[in-house]
Amino acid sequence: MENGTVNHEMETASTITIKGILSLLMQNIDEKNKKRLISLGMGDPTVYSCFHTTHVAGEAVIEALQSEKFNGYSPTVGLPQTRRAIAEYLSCDLPYNLSPDDVFVTSGCTQAIDVAVAMLARPGANILLPRPGFPIYELCATFRRLEVRYFDLLPDKGWEVDLDSIVALADRNTVGLVIINPGNPCGNVYSYQHLKKIAETADKLKVPVIADEVYGHLAFGDNPFVPMGVFGSIVPVLTLGSLSKRWIVPGWRLGWFVISDPCGMFKNPKIIERIKKYFDILGGPATFIQIKLNLSNLEDIGDDIDFCFRLAKEESVIILPGTAVGLKNWIRITFAADPHSLKEALGRLKSFCIRHTKLMQPY
Helix, strand or coil, X not given: CXXXXXXXXXXXXXXXXXXXXXXXXXXXXXXXXXXXXXXXXXXXXXXXXXXXXXXXXXXXXXHHHHXXXXXXXXXXXXXXXXXXXXXXXXXXXXXXXXXXXXXEEXXXXXXXXXXXXXXXXXXXXXXXXXECCCCHHHHHHHHCCCEEEEEEEEHHHCCXXXXXXXXXXXXXXXEEEEEECCCCXXXXXXXXXXXXXXXXXXXXXXXXXXXXXXXXCCCCCCCXXXXXXXXXXXXXXEEEEECCCCCCXXXXXXXXXXXXXXXXXXCCHHHHHHHHHHHHHHCCCCCCEEEECCHXXXXXXXXXXXXXXXXXXXXXXXXXXXXXXXXXXXXXXXXXXCHHHHHHXXXXXXXXXXXXXXXXXXX
């Protein structure tokens, strides 16, 4: 706080988290504003009653609890039956079968991200991250003393990876390449051909691909979802996922870290043992759309941070500034809301933009 007002300045990119920015935006809501709060900033569909998981999932959890067979600690890598079920589920979309030994169960996809980064970290190493992307990767890399190097996603090409920039950024100390598909925050879905080019590029650079597929199969455009593991025979793939998005249960905190490496290029005994020991430390697991801002059309709006804070204060609508995901002067809106709230929020956003639009000067 400075002089009774909220300080909107961001420190460094590594300190930015989505939840952190959303918390600041919530603090900026004007309590005197009688408009009900509508948040389109974080993709938690459970907030709205129109989104719910299948009854079969809930009944299975109830049955497991009532059986009293799952009240104790699980193996740190996950229950054998859980690992087997995940392996069988993911194998349905692959040209080979995963083994339960390829699967490590995590507390949500966030822990899977931390495991992947921790396993690859070593002194002097660097990791290639997409921009825009999910800020947790940079946060984890910073804690592990990994240098972060950003490659661009190309908005004019459906947010495809700039493969030339990957080649330019990589060197002998590069330990991994992160690919988020379907895209977060951009919502893009990569084609089979583009994913194959990514795999071939990673193979030439001799770096594994970390494939964040937490939004797997949530594809609504022309491109069907293709798991990166399809190309596991070209380059080792560390597949990350969770129950939270597809099954609409983010609070259950169950995810997976999977080694998709049918040729055994990555799976040497030392690496597997290191992974298992790291899970021993962690303990066992529990039994999008973008709109670019044209600031030249807006009066007294400095950047995307300023836009979102003013919108929160004036209209009680929360959206995420692009700075939080590495794309300054864009905004991110989640559509995981009921239709009525979504329509009302977008109406308020329109009113805000009209109110702040520069007046045309007469000749």
